[in-house]
Amino acid sequence: MITKFTPHIIFLLFISTFASAQDHVCGVVHPTDPAVIESVQAIEEHTQEWILEQQNSATTREIITIPVVVHVIWYDESEKFSELEIQAQIDGLTADFRKMNENRFTIPEEFQPLAADVEIEFCLATVTENGQETNGIIYKYTDQLNIGTSSNGIKRIHYDQHGGSDAWNTNDYINIWVGQMENFEGLAxxxxxxxxxxEDGIVIDPDFFGFFCSTSNGSSHGRTLTHEMGHFLNLRHIWGTNSGSGNCDSDDFVSDTPRQDISSKGCPTHPQESCGSNNMFMNYMDYTDDACLSMFTHGQKMRMLATLAPAGPRGSLRNSNGCDKMRDKSLSLNPDKILIYPNPAADCIHIDLDLDADTDMRMEIFNSIGQPVYSSRIFAKDLRTFDVSRFSNGVYFIYFETNSNGASKKMVIERR
Ligand SMILES: [Zn+2]
Incomplete structure (x- = not known):
């Protein structure tokens, strides 16, 4: 149900969010300045109106690709992520938004029809603000602990002069800062x-950044970034601001997410009930462990698309030239350009074929003595993350084949 909120009601809904206790996991910033509250109200009205218009008009959609720049502000050598790791994280983010995540098959049956391909992709910037070529990554060493935490009211991480890194034009790029934070995994x-x-953008603590697709690496699959990107595109927590006292008043302004009385933890088993319906704890906007987060809904998709609509608050991002000069891609498979990460892997892998076109192809996996253990017809663009939990420890060869050529890559499965 789409409700047309009056500004007065919107105001009250937002007021309730300011009273909420500080989140343990995510530090989204709720405004207190009346001018900001007013701007948020105006955005909410635009959002509701845009969604309503879409319901009455048949539109052909396009995939929106948004350039991102990653500022790695490292204190410890271990926080200096490689280009490969960062690429895999951004591709993992895209996989979640395109419903190509490895665990999409775990969505409970009752929620499957609600799971959306959000049709938004993210690319590491290839062109700087000044038209120079770039890999979209900035590395900076800092000698300050918790650079992502404000000090004397200054958000240091956003400024060169305070030991952080200046944002690239926020109309054209989504800025993602990776730096230590005292209390949060991420904020947006x-x-x-x-x-x-x-200061517009996303900050992720290095402990929660990267596409760690392995149970041996704890619970992180890089989905802190998925969650924060949801906030950046105007999604709220799935439980609204309800605090678990049986009160279900607060909503997330999304019609197809069931109301929930509090955030989830760990990896619950379905069903978990609150507010008279089953909790959608596997939604990216809940606090469930990364491995068990698997979907955005159609309603959430519409909110995000409203944000990126030409007249929306982040509409300028869709016209950015930040990814215009794409990396050299090819039409044929080149083993040197196929990215498989992590490798060794435990439960899932990220695959980037670096192809220029969506190609109909075959993927076959052979064990170390050459026996086929998996075979499937796929579209190259569908290959973002792949579940390997069914394979036992050992060395495998993944063979990709298009109509014109083939390439193989070694994959190691290693679980302790
Ligand atoms: Zn959050």
């Missing part, structure tokens, strides 16, 4: 809430 600015454009 809702549309219309950044005090200054230079």
């Amino acid at each position: 600015t809702f549309p219309g809430t950044a005090p200054v454009p230079e």
Whole structure:
């Protein structure tokens, strides 16, 4: 049900969010400045109106690709992520948004029809603000602990002069800063809430950044970034601001996410009930462990698309030239350009074929003595993450074949 909120009601709904206790996991910034509250109200009205318009008009959609720049502000050598690791994290983010995540098959049956391909992709910037070529990554050493935490009211991580890194034009790029934070895994600015454009973006603590697709690496699959990107594109927590006292008043302004009375933890088994319905704890906007998060809904997709609509608060991002000069891609499979990460893997892998076109192809996996253990017809573009939990420890060869050529890559499965 889409409700047309009056500004007054919107105001009250937002007021309730300011009273919420500080999140343990995610530090989204709720505004207190009346001018910011007003801007958030205006954005909410636009969002509701845009969604309503879409229901009455048949539109052909396009895939929106948004350039990102990753500022790695490292204190410890271990926080200096490689280009490969960062690429895999951004591709993993895209996989979640395109419903190509390895665990999409675990979505409970009752929620499967609600799971959406959000049709938004993210690319590491290939062109700087000044038209120079770039890999979209900035590395900076810092000698300050918890650079992502404010000090004397200054958000240091966003500024060169305070030991962080200046944002690239926030109209054209999504800025993602990776740096230590004292209390949060990640935080993001809702549309219309950044005090200054230079502080608009996402901050992720290095412990929760990267596409760690392995149970031996704890619970992180890089989905802190998926969650924060949801906030950046105007999604709220799935439980609203309900605090678990049986109160279900607060909503997330999304019609197809069931109300929930509090955030989830760990990896619950379905069903978990609250507010008279089953909890959608596997939604990226809950606090469930990464491995058990698997979907956005159609309603959430519409909110995000409203944010990126031409007249939306982040509409300028869709016209950015930040990824215009794409990396050299090819039409044929080249083993040197196929990215498989992590390798060794335990439960899933990220595959990037670096192809220029969506190609109809075959993927076959052979064990170390050449026996076929998996075979499937696939579209190259569907290959973002792949579940390997069914394979036992050992060395495998993945063979990719298109109509014109083939290439093989070694994959190691290693579980302790
Ligand atoms: Zn959050």
